[in-house]
Amino acid sequence: MMLKILFVCTGNICRSPIAEETFRRAVKARGLQRVIQCDSAATHAYHIGDLPDPRTRKNAESHGLQLTHHCRKLSGEDFSVFDYIVAMDYYNMENIQTISARSIGIKQSEENCFLYRKFDNVLQNKVMEVPDPYYGNSNNFEEVYQIVNRCAETFIDFLIDKHHL
Template sequence: MINILFVCLGNICRSPIAEGVFRDLVEREGLSKKIKCDSAGTASYHIGSLPDRRMRQIAWENDIELNHKSRKLAGDDFYNFDYIVAMDEANFQDIRNQSYRSSGFYFPEDKLFLFREFDPELIKPDDTAQLSVPDPYYEDIAVFDEVYRIVVRCGAQFLEYLVEKNQLKK
């Protein structure tokens, strides 16, 4: 079983939609017995809360169910997950720092990614800010929709990467 963790700041917008979309992609490819996913936040602002209502609306409009309850990234996550996928550079750095504080080692570089590294619409930019999934929390519904479209693209490419790297078969 391959375990994936999607991480953003508060675990109510970007990482829950990434988790929901990715779970849907995995199920459609017949790989749900081989790949599991979850999401978490680097901050504890919204622990126990459902995803933002605007993110749930966008998910619902696209036949994705979001019923995840927000949780904070924990030390055990570095042992329980094979891959951790950050939504932006700040969270990427927080994950690296917390992995070291929690376990005495940095989570392996080849298992920790910025999600937009898998965005087929980006041409490997030098600026890591371009690799960020935008945080829609203080924005209007259009940005939530943009985030959805980004995670669909990235999720499909990330799943393709996992299938190839781990030689998964349905």
């Protein structure tokens, strides 16, 4: 069994690439890379083919991560390839559902398409979204890193329990 996870944000240059890479590192640390794979995508085509935002890459490097992902847009095929599609915020969740309805004729179930912050054990004021750091400063990029890094561990626990890994 191979589980495939897709992390999604607006442009695939800030939140979803760092979510992808922190998750990949956590998967590798647990020796699960043969049963769990991940990727990331955008709901909009603003940055297709680009590397993640330089500020995202700088933050990732400060945590020992190298981001080499090239931005891509969510496609209809993704709904049949990935077992879980994980949105960074409500806006992107709505866009995922719209793309799904247009591409394959149905919306995604809450069992396989949800907000990543659902797995954050340190929810502040019950905010379920990973904030978009694009218009912010380095502190905002660090906050996103901390959130997605926490979510990675809890999400893996969920996958282990649900799929008996």
